[in-house]
Amino acid sequence: MGFAMRNAWREIRNNRAFSLFYIVNLALGLIGFISVDSFKQSLDQRVEAESKELLGADLAIRARREITQEELTAVRDTLPDGTQEIEAVDFLDQVCERPQLQTKFTMQKGEILFLNNWTLLHRRTAFTDSPEPLKQRHLLRVWLSMPNSRPLDGSFKENFGSTLAGAIRGGMLRNSG
Numbered sequence: 001m002g003f004a005m006r007n008a009w010r011e012i013r014n015n016r017a018f019s020l021f022y023i024v025n026l027a028l029g030l031i032g033f034i035s036v037d038s039f040k041q042s043l044d045q046r047v048e049a050e051s052k053e054l055l056g057a058d059l060a061i062r063a064r065r066e067i068t069q070e071e072l073t074a075v076r077d078t079l080p081d082g083t084q085e086i087e088a089v090d091f092l093d094q095v096c097e098r099p100q101l102q103t104k105f106t107m108q109k110g111e112i113l114f115l116n117n118w119t120l121l122h123r124r125t126a127f128t129d130s131p132e133p134l135k136q137r138h139l140l141r142v143w144l145s146m147p148n149s150r151p152l153d154g155s156f157k158e159n160f161g162s163t164l165a166g167a168i169r170g171g172m173l174r175n176s177g
Contacts, residue, residue, distance in 0.1 A: 066094055096121055118150055145169055 012019045061067070061075055076085075095101065107113060115122060129136050145168045152163040160169035 062090065062093070114144075118152070 059079075076083075127137070147166060147168060149166060149169065151165040152160065152169075154163055157163050161167075162169060
């Protein structure tokens with residue numbers, strides 16, 4: 001035996017309590033390393049197995065024109081099996097982009113516009129306000145509640161309380177005084 005081994009053996013025999021403590025700590029350290037490595041391998045395998053679900057995302061393909069059948073086929077061929085398609089909103093968007101269905105106008109100072117959000121699709125174009133405070137646009141928005149209102153889909157009940165025809169739903173109520 002070499003000098004180092006003889007001295008180590010002598011220390012182990014002379015200090016049995018310390019040696020036992022040292023061996024237990026060494027074993028616990030090894031168990032810790034093995035557990036952490038095992039957890040890492042398990043996590044890596046799980047992430048790899050479920051990466052499509054974990055990293056999956058929505059894909060939206062839009063155009064300001066009607067998408068051709070060839071383009072749709074090319075896109076569908078690249079998507080994984082089981083991909084869900086939602087075309088209704090895109091179809092509505094394409095229909096709304098048709099110029100013959102649009103009315104465009106610029107409101108002038110002092111004009112007022114009333115419209116029914118339940119019967120009319122509307123949007124505003126980009127607007128750049130004047131840097132001068134006295135020339136800046138002053139836009140007020142008011143929601144009126146009409147006694148001859150239309151019935152609403154039941155999904156709006158939480159927002160409006162009642163979805164029945166003729167129901168007064170929030171808005172500005174007439175002063176009864």
